[in-house]
Amino acid sequence: MLPYSRQTIYPEDIDAVVRVLKSDWLTQGPAVHDFETALCQLTGARHAVAVANGTAALYLACRALDLSPADKGITSPMSFAASASCMVLAGAGVDFVDIEADTLCMDPGALRAYCEQKQPPAVVIPIDFAGISARLPEIWKLSRKFGFKVIEDAAHAIGSSYCYDGERFNCGQCAHSDLATFSFHPVKNITCAEGGAVTTNDPELAERVRHLANHGVEKDASRFQTRIPGRIWPYEVQDISFNFRLSDLHAALGKSQLSRLEKFKAKRAGLARIYSERLSALEQAGLLRLPVLPESCDPCLHLFVIRTGPETKITRQELFERLMEKGIRCQVHYWPIHLHPLFRKKYGFKEDDFPVAEEAASHCLSIPLFPQMSKEDAIFVADTLTEILKE
Numbered sequence: 001m002l003p004y005s006r007q008t009i010y011p012e013d014i015d016a017v018v019r020v021l022k023s024d025w026l027t028q029g030p031a032v033h034d035f036e037t038a039l040c041q042l043t044g045a046r047h048a049v050a051v052a053n054g055t056a057a058l059y060l061a062c063r064a065l066d067l068s069p070a071d072k073g074i075t076s077p078m079s080f081a082a083s084a085s086c087m088v089l090a091g092a093g094v095d096f097v098d099i100e101a102d103t104l105c106m107d108p109g110a111l112r113a114y115c116e117q118k119q120p121p122a123v124v125i126p127i128d129f130a131g132i133s134a135r136l137p138e139i140w141k142l143s144r145k146f147g148f149k150v151i152e153d154a155a156h157a158i159g160s161s162y163c164y165d166g167e168r169f170n171c172g173q174c175a176h177s178d179l180a181t182f183s184f185h186p187v188k189n190i191t192c193a194e195g196g197a198v199t200t201n202d203p204e205l206a207e208r209v210r211h212l213a214n215h216g217v218e219k220d221a222s223r224f225q226t227r228i229p230g231r232i233w234p235y236e237v238q239d240i241s242f243n244f245r246l247s248d249l250h251a252a253l254g255k256s257q258l259s260r261l262e263k264f265k266a267k268r269a270g271l272a273r274i275y276s277e278r279l280s281a282l283e284q285a286g287l288l289r290l291p292v293l294p295e296s297c298d299p300c301l302h303l304f305v306i307r308t309g310p311e312t313k314i315t316r317q318e319l320f321e322r323l324m325e326k327g328i329r330c331q332v333h334y335w336p337i338h339l340h341p342l343f344r345k346k347y348g349f350k351e352d353d354f355p356v357a358e359e360a361a362s363h364c365l366s367i368p369l370f371p372q373m374s375k376e377d378a379i380f381v382a383d384t385l386t387e388i389l390k391e
């Protein structure tokens with residue numbers, strides 16, 4: 001069975017993890033520091049804090065902004081639930097604005113309208129959907145006007161960049177955001193098995209994320225809030241939080257994978273080209289829609305999301321099942337967050353609240369895309385799709 005995505009592990013990755021296993025440190029040793037340094041070099045952000053997963057990264061970024069129950073955060077409905085639940089877990093309310101029909105990223109026009117008509121949010125979390133950068137410069141401009149913070153959810157986008165005003169910026173560089181977050185789950189562009197990171201250019205935010213990722217513990221004696229003569233325990237707890245640390249084993253895997261990101265990116269782009277070429281006739285016939293890659297973006301494509309078209313004679317569900325019968329396992333990215341039971345019950349969201357996202361969600365299908373796929377695999381997927389959709 002060909003999955004929609006999976007990790008690509010090299011012998012060097014295994015060696016890197018084994019080296020850590022044989023060392024003195026299994027957690028929070030030199031490998032975590034090295035991985036963070038490599039993330040800064042790659043993204044261009046001044047600070048990187050490696051954490052347990054992408055959800056923890058989003059939660060910590062929200063906590064670092066000290067959100068209160070009076071605050072509201074906004075994200076895109078076209079994402080994984082973590083992009084919204086992080087705000088709730090950090091103590092704020094949550095709302096959404098709709099997406100652009102072509103890129104499936106947050107629509108800055110909808111965000112502007114929201115800010116003009118309602119109380120502006122405290123934080124906005126745009127998603128670099130499928131590896132395509134959200135319209136970060138436009139959202140950043142709105143943040144200056146309406147006074148909100150921006151957390152770029154770059155879970156899909158390590159290795160992606162975008163052009164703005166003649167300059168190139170990396171996803172996660174935080175040129176147009178306060179903080180950015182990554183996920184290194186096995187289906188993503190690189191993996192730590194489980195892992196994530198927060199990047200920022202603000203040293204205070206970085207320090208706050210690091211502090212909250214480690215139980216809210218302070219180890220620097222100069223910052224202790226209590227003076228206890230003769231104290232021999234070297235820390236004090238100053239905030240309520242969790243242990244969201246990344247281990248050295250996971251960090252070693254992540255750093256080793258990072259060294260192959262460019263190769264993975266080229267492989268993903270080559271497979272996407274095969275899909276685009278072989279499926280363009282179907283698109284012209286209205287039998288499917290191909291992803292739209294804006295010229296300003298140089299994506300490290302995480303997903304290849306097709307959509308059924310106006311002339312498609314079978315349902316998305318039938319297409320999914322027919323592909324499964326042929327050994328091709330697809331996935332839906334995403335069922336909109338606001339239509340999950342929690343968000344309906346707790347916040348009263350319902351159908352038609354975000355029609356562009358709902359329309360895309362009911363037609364989309366992520367077809368296989370990962371570096372270990374061969375050219376022949378991609379041709380097989382494209383030809384199978386053609387055969388099914390042309391019937």
Ligand SMILES: Cc1ncc(COP(=O)(O)O)c(C=O)c1O
Pocket residue numbers: 053054055056058079080082083127153155156182183184185195196
């Ligand atoms: C856009 C987005 N944000 C956040 C996450 C959460 O990442 P993790 O699975 O590493 O917790 C995911 C994971 O699927 C995601 O796709």
